[in-house]
Amino acid sequence: xxxxxxxxxxxxxxxxxxxxxxxxxxxxxxxxxxxxxxxxxxxxxxxxxxxxxxxxxxxxxxxxxxxxxxxxxxxxxxxxxxxxxxxxxxxxxxxxxxxxxxxxxxxxxxxxxxxxxxxxxxxxxxxxxxxxxxxxxxxxxxxxxxxxxxxxxxxxxxxxxxxxxxxxxxxxxxxxxxxxxxxxxxxx
Numbered sequence: 001x002x003x004x005x006x007x008x009x010x011x012x013x014x015x016x017x018x019x020x021x022x023x024x025x026x027x028x029x030x031x032x033x034x035x036x037x038x039x040x041x042x043x044x045x046x047x048x049x050x051x052x053x054x055x056x057x058x059x060x061x062x063x064x065x066x067x068x069x070x071x072x073x074x075x076x077x078x079x080x081x082x083x084x085x086x087x088x089x090x091x092x093x094x095x096x097x098x099x100x101x102x103x104x105x106x107x108x109x110x111x112x113x114x115x116x117x118x119x120x121x122x123x124x125x126x127x128x129x130x131x132x133x134x135x136x137x138x139x140x141x142x143x144x145x146x147x148x149x150x151x152x153x154x155x156x157x158x159x160x161x162x163x164x165x166x167x168x169x170x171x172x173x174x175x176x177x178x179x180x181x182x183x184x185x186x187x188x
Contacts, residue, residue, distance in 0.1 A: 004056065004071070006073065007072050009079050011048060014075045014138065015138025017038040018165075019075070019138035020036040024054075026156040026157045032055050037063070055151060066088075071149055072113075075098050086112075093113055094113065094115075096116045098137055108186060120137035123182070124139075127171045139175045140176065146180055147185070
């Protein structure tokens with residue numbers, strides 16, 4: 001495997017930073033070299049947050065933001081209205097968005113990149129993660145990403161959650177597995 005770069009777009013409180021760390025942990029469990037780090041603008045709940053994960057079979061020597069990602073994960077579709085989340089997406093790159101599946105077609109129609117979708121919000125609420133007003137969708141999105149990308153296995157994701165998450169561990173694992181089974185992938 002050559003270097004794979006993943007960029008997360010979310011809002012403060014949704015778990016984008018934790019998702020990037022969990023993805024790195026899952027890849028590390030599978031024997032990869034990893035990096036995960038956030039970029040914060042205004043540090044407050046609800047503000048846009050970007051986080052990054054790098055995965056490679058070889059040591060990763062360069063620490064930098066990701067400007068040309070292989071994959072983009074969008075935790076909140078409201079960000080699509082004012083952030084170009086696909087900026088720099090490599091040819092053949094994929095986007096995973098958190099949206100009700102019946103809305104996936106409208107996002108796909110407006111995008112040049114292949115878009116996979118999962119109702120991460122509904123899954124998080126169903127598993128009691130966060131509240132209806134402020135669901136925490138990170139583990140749902142990570143489970144969906146494991147399936148849509150094939151970069152890490154769902155068992156490694158579950159183990160990463162066991163190692164890193166302190167509250168509602170089993171609910172987070174079940175949310176990841178549920179999203180893994182329910183992601184709507186687009187071949188492209």
